[in-house]
Amino acid sequence: MPTAYSRPSSNTRSYIRRHDLAPQYEYLRSEINEALGRVLGSGRYILANEVHDFEREFAGYIGCDYALGVGSGTDALVLALRAAGIQPGDEVITSTYAPTPTPAAILMAGGIPVFSDVEADTCLMDTRNLEELMTEKTRFIIPVHIFGLPCNMREIAEMARKYDLLVVEDAAQAHGSRIGDKKAGSFGSLSCFSFYPTKNLGGYGDGGMVLTNDPGYHETLLRLRNYGKQDDPFTSYVQGVNSRLDELQASVLRVKLEHLDRMNRERARRAEMYRKGLKDTPLVFLNTRPGYLESVYTNHHILTVLCPDLRDALRAHLELQGIQTNIYYPTLLHQMPAYSPFVKKSQGFETAENLSRQALALPLYPELDVEDVEYVIEKILDFFA
Numbered sequence: 489m490p491t492a493y494s495r496p497s498s499n500t501r502s503y504i505r506r507h508d509l510a511p512q513y514e515y516l517r518s519e520i521n522e523a524l525g526r527v528l529g530s531g532r533y534i535l536a537n538e539v540h541d542f543e544r545e546f547a548g549y550i551g552c553d554y555a556l557g558v559g560s561g562t563d564a565l566v567l568a569l570r571a572a573g574i575q576p577g578d579e580v581i582t583s584t585y586a587p588t589p590t591p592a593a594i595l596m597a598g599g600i601p602v603f604s605d606v607e608a609d610t611c612l613m614d615t616r617n618l619e620e621l622m623t624e625k626t627r628f629i630i631p632v633h634i635f636g637l638p639c640n641m642r643e644i645a646e647m648a649r650k651y652d653l654l655v656v657e658d659a660a661q662a663h664g665s666r667i668g669d670k671k672a673g674s675f676g677s678l679s680c681f682s683f684y685p686t687k688n689l690g691g692y693g694d695g696g697m698v699l700t701n702d703p704g705y706h707e708t709l710l711r712l713r714n715y716g717k718q719d720d721p722f723t724s725y726v727q728g729v730n731s732r733l734d735e736l737q738a739s740v741l742r743v744k745l746e747h748l749d750r751m752n753r754e755r756a757r758r759a760e761m762y763r764k765g766l767k768d769t770p771l772v773f774l775n776t777r778p779g780y781l782e783s784v785y786t787n788h789h790i791l792t793v794l795c796p797d798l799r800d801a802l803r804a805h806l807e808l809q810g811i812q813t814n815i816y817y818p819t820l821l822h823q824m825p826a827y828s829p830f831v832k833k834s835q836g837f838e839t840a841e842n843l844s845r846q847a848l849a850l851p852l853y854p855e856l857d858v859e860d861v862e863y864v865i866e867k868i869l870d871f872f873a
């Protein structure tokens with residue numbers, strides 16, 4: 489696999505990155521600089537107006553009563569589980585097709601991760617085998633809306649009701665995704681977002697958010713994120729941590745929230761170009777299943793296609809043409825030394841492993857030149873010709 493692309497001197501096209509954050513800053517420069525200047529000049533940098541306004545605005549956008557800004561998406565998961573009363577040894581079902589923060593957060597909160605296999609056409613938690621994973625210790629389900637595609641929340645909610653479990657959505661990749669009119673992040677008892685810079689709504693550093701409709705959880709979260717304190721700044725009521733979204737990040741995120749739907753539409757437009765341009769190749773796009781998924785709107789956080797054979801050869805070919813791709817996820821959670829001890833002996837993950845061998849993420853971000861999308865399509869067509 490070639491690692492660095494050195495552009496031939498006759499070729500003036502620049503390297504096409506899978507995503508690039510600089511053009512977005514250029515596009516929003518004046519609004520962002522104005523927001524940052526406002527905060528810097530205010531003299532208030534932690535838990536002041538920007539965070540509180542952003543919490544209210546993001547809660548309204550997702551459709552929840554409460555939102556609480558925290559230090560990262562990982563912290564959002566840890567604190568959500570703690571607010572919901574996780575006890576040491578409680579089992580938390582999540583999917584193996586997810587990044588490391590999800591099981592890391594479960595363990596940090598004192599829980600035990602239990603991994604499900606995924607659906608072959610979505611990479612999402614397969615709800616059909618959830619029942620097999622239940623034990624008397626199961627307390628939570630964390631569906632992960634991977635690549636921005638929402639999990640089947642209706643079936644997950646039914647399962648949670650049947651077994652008296654709480655659902656904590658990991659919506660870290662799903663800002664603006666929805667099922668029907670209902671946004672990802674508004675289904676669980678609690679939901680968690682990340683504002684890591686590459687997310688569809690990303691800051692210029694770490695940040696995260698927990699959302700809920702439950703005033704009790706909100707009250708607990710207010711304390712947990714700030715050393716267990718609330719009104720009295722010198723008394724800890726519970727054993728909390730320091731995990732606070734900061735004013736600078738909040739001010740940037742407020743600007744970007746205004747642009748989120750437009751930016752998601754720009755992603756969708758480019759995804760559709762890929763879909764049409766590549767329809768006669770062996771590449772398979774995720775989420776094409778009729779039925780439930782027809783009502784699903786993805787924010788196209790990552791455009792992963794499946795390349796049944798020759799994935800690595802296609803990747804190498806594109807790299808040589810100056811096109812960056814990526815693989816999410818080359819190693820699945822159940823395969824990692826850190827998490828394999830939690831895999832039950834009888835478990836198989838054939839579908840997830842099969843998908844991970846085929847997955848290839850193509851360049852996609854809102855500011856990506858459409859000529860570059862056309863170029864990528866052309867080079868993929870060349871490969872299959």
Ligand SMILES: Cc1ncc(COP(=O)(O)O)c(C=O)c1O
Nearest residue numbers: 560561562587589660682683684
């Ligand atoms: C699905 C998922 N969950 C959790 C996280 C953790 O977010 P953060 O990096 O903000 O801690 C991420 C992002 O990295 C993610 O993609």
